[in-house]
Amino acid sequence: MNTAPNLTKNQSLVFEALNRADAPMSAYTILDKLRDNGFRAPLQVYRALDKLLELGLVHRLESLNSFVACSHKEQSCCRHHGTVAFAICESCGQVSEFHDHAIDDRLEGWARQKGFKAEKTTIELRGLCSACAA
Amino acid sequence: MNTAPNLTKNQSLVFEALNRADAPMSAYTILDKLRDNGFRAPLQVYRALDKLLELGLVHRLESLNSFVACSHKEQSCCRHHGTVAFAICESCGQVSEFHDHAIDDRLEGWARQKGFKAEKTTIELRGLCSACAA
DNA sequence: TGTATTTTGTAATGTTATTACATTGGTTGT
DNA sequence: ACAACCAATGTAATAACATTACAAAATACA
Structure with a gap:
């Protein structure tokens, strides 16, 4: 709901x-x-x-x-999944939201190594969704 | 130069x-x-x-x-390194630019699996650089 | 009820980006 | 040299996105 x-x-x-x-x-x-x-x-x-x-x-x-x-309809889901990434179709506007722990780990690794304290991370892919690319 | x-x-x-x-x-x-x-x-x-x-x-x-x-002073470097990620210090404004093939691979993997054709990828960390976080 | 806090309303303004059109300056072909 | 062309520039106007400042209403709660 x-x-x-x-x-x-x-x-x-x-x-x-x-x-x-x-x-x-x-x-x-x-x-x-x-x-x-x-x-x-x-x-x-x-x-x-x-x-x-x-x-x-x-x-x-x-x-x-x-x-x-947010596409995850349970409340405050995103807290549990690390950074959210978005794939945005330039043609139809559809947005897919996804999580990837491996990416989170790499970014955290970089940040730790550099002493950078990340507050907010943005990952956005712009392009064409499968339907529009076809 | x-x-x-x-x-x-x-x-x-x-x-x-x-x-x-x-x-x-x-x-x-x-x-x-x-x-x-x-x-x-x-x-x-x-x-x-x-x-x-x-x-x-x-x-x-x-x-x-x-x-x-671009912080890579040789010309058109970025073409060779995949997606560029940025770490932006909210305090001093300093920006660090980095590349990570593992992240590229994960994003490409997701895209391939979903049939999404990415044209442009944005990765930005907002936070505090080591100097400002200290 | 009275007071504090949060939410809302409204106006004005600040910031970022684009559209439309005119002009200039260089290049090419004859 | 000249015309035709094309890229770069100049200028004005406007569109699109976001915030500041202040007043009023609604809500919570002692």
């Missing part, structure tokens, strides 16, 4: 909008979708997104300046 | 500005640095950056919306 805990009204609206979407959305696209629900200003969206990101219910795609609902 | 092939005047100016900098710069920061050299508009910077990115002389940091000179 996509239901979530203790979300405020705006947070729920944004989260539901992202769950309905089949591709990432920018904050302004979300804003437009929620005009009918009383949204008037970008900040309403950004505030909700901040909270949803913090809860791990939503991910930000840095290379797209946009946002997707 | 940081000299590069066949760059136009604007391209050279932007490339040199990035080489002088000890941290990533946004296009607008570059623009400000080059006002005295006759730059008046963002497009002048973006056009030069497009070319430099294409040549592999410069990298874009997606999570920062900014740009760094």
Whole structure:
């Protein structure tokens, strides 16, 4: 189930909008979708997104300046799986989310060796999904 | 040496500005640095950056919306090393660039298995460098 | 109830990136 | 040399993404 805990009204609206979407959305696209629900200003969206990101219910795609609902519907899954990687289809917009411990290990190894303290790791593949590449 | 092939005047100016900098710069920061050299508009910077990115002389940091000179001073090195990863210090701004074939292999493996055709891969660690973490 | 905290509303502004169109300057072929 | 062409540049306007600042309402809770 996509239901979530203790979300405020705006947070729920944004989260539901992202769950309905089949591709990432920018904050302004979300804003437009929620005009009918009383949204008037970008900040309403950004505030909700901040909270949803913090809860791990939503991910930000840095290379797209946009946002997707976490595809793992159990709550706060991502905490348990290390870094999340994304494969983003440039053609249809579909996003696949995956985890890879071997990659995590390599990045951690590099960081440990260099004394770098990583707070947040971004891995994004841009390209064509199997359907669109065919 | 940081000299590069066949760059136009604007391209050279932007490339040199990035080489002088000890941290990533946004296009607008570059623009400000080059006002005295006759730059008046963002497009002048973006056009030069497009070319430099294409040549592999410069990298874009997606999570920062900014740009760094490639740290491998031999020309078009990056072609030979697979995906470039970046570790970005949130405190001092320093960026370390590295390559890891094991990571490349894992990502390629995932992509092959899923039929995903990756065009461009982004790997960025945000955190604190050893000096700043100490 | 009264007070504190969080959430929301609204406006303004700041930052990043692109589109459209005009001009310049060099190259090529005759 | 000249015209035709093409790449690079200049300039203005606008689009797209994000934050700051401040006020008001809703909620929690002593």
